[in-house]
Amino acid sequence: MSSPDFKKRVLTDEDLALIASEIPALADLRGVRPWNRDKLWADVLDALIEARTKDQRAAAQQALGAIQALGALDRFFVRHE
Numbered sequence: 001m002s003s004p005d006f007k008k009r010v011l012t013d014e015d016l017a018l019i020a021s022e023i024p025a026l027a028d029l030r031g032v033r034p035w036n037r038d039k040l041w042a043d044v045l046d047a048l049i050e051a052r053t054k055d056q057r058a059a060a061q062q063a064l065g066a067i068q069a070l071g072a073l074d075r076f077f078v079r080h081e
Contacts, residue, residue: 011077016070025062037074040067
């Protein structure tokens with residue numbers, strides 16, 4: 001990847017929104033479409049705080065993992081100017 005002729009692929013916010021909308025744990029949360037990382041994080045953190053049952057906690061953990069993966073994509077592949 002450190003090769004001089006390696007061309008870094010660039011994603012857009014719309015690409016992140018499309019990816020997030022295909023993840024069941026995130027699909028219905030605010031901030032997916034249009035992409036808004038802050039609103040999405042707020043909803044995921046609310047889900048973690050409000051989770052009461054084992055299934056709710058598992059779903060919130062899945063959403064947390066998914067948003068962390070999207071954060072990595074955002075950091076490395078979205079051009080912020």
